[in-house]
């Protein structure tokens with residue numbers, strides 16, 4: 344064991360050793376062919392993400408944040424480089440990665456329960472009906488939809504629909520949760536409520552989460568590290584800010600913390616230059 348690089352391993356609950364990194368992105372490049380020629384969005388981007396880390400990604404509009412996230416999700420082909428999730432090279436989508444987009448795209452004629460069950464049935468096809476029912480109800484209750492789970496998705500507010508989206512993503516028990524501006528379309532009050540819901544469920548599940556946001560305060564409140572991407576073309580990781588607040592975090596404590604404005608200034612400075 345001494346021959347292994349310091350910090351590259353960790354001891355798991357069952358005593359085994361495994362790679363410390365849940366996600367290892369190496370020399371990742373994305374080229375979109377366009378009528379005017381190749382457009383290099385990301386160029387040799389390197390990023391390592393630890394088990395159970397919550398990562399926020401910020402950067403100017405169009406720098407390639409969604410491109411990066413969809414490549415991790417396996418929904419967007421990689422031009423060059425590699426993405427390794429939990430020691431497996433990404434070659435397409437899989438149940439080890441759950442995605443929450445800005446709009447949860449639920450099936451409108453189905454209930455909240457049925458929408459979550461769709462994913463659970465696929466992933467736990469061999470489990471018992473009772474187990475699947477328990478999982479769906481557990482996560483819908485966690486996001487505060489215990490009383491609304493049998494309402495049709497089209498009858499739910501945007502905030503409630505996104506709660507279903509969060510329940511659906513956690514219910515398939517992914518290793519990595521990918522969130523692309525999940526609260527971007529919500530009013531600020533609902534946004535705050537859903538940040539609390541997300542962080543509460545995440546605190547219990549402790550899965551690795553990577554979330555794109557345009558909101559500096561959201562990125563600080565939620566993340567262990569904020570990844571700042573340079574502006575494109577040829578975007579890379581420009582800077583990384585460690586957010587050293589204890590967990591679980593309460594919004595009030597975070598806002599009152601003497602380091603809060605230091606972090607905020609760092610991020611705003613990056614975005615302004």
Ligand SMILES: Nc1ncnc2c1ncn2[C@@H]1O[C@H](COP(=O)(O)OP(=O)(O)OP(=O)(O)O)[C@@H](O)[C@H]1O
Pocket residue numbers: 375376377382384402403404405406407408409410411575
């Ligand atoms: N399929 C595509 N073909 C060509 N260009 C694309 C394609 N998808 C995205 N782009 C371009 O790649 C760049 C990065 O897009 P992307 O959506 O990843 O950025 P983003 O940082 O997520 O933006 P935003 O913050 O506005 O959501 C943009 O210039 C975009 O126009």
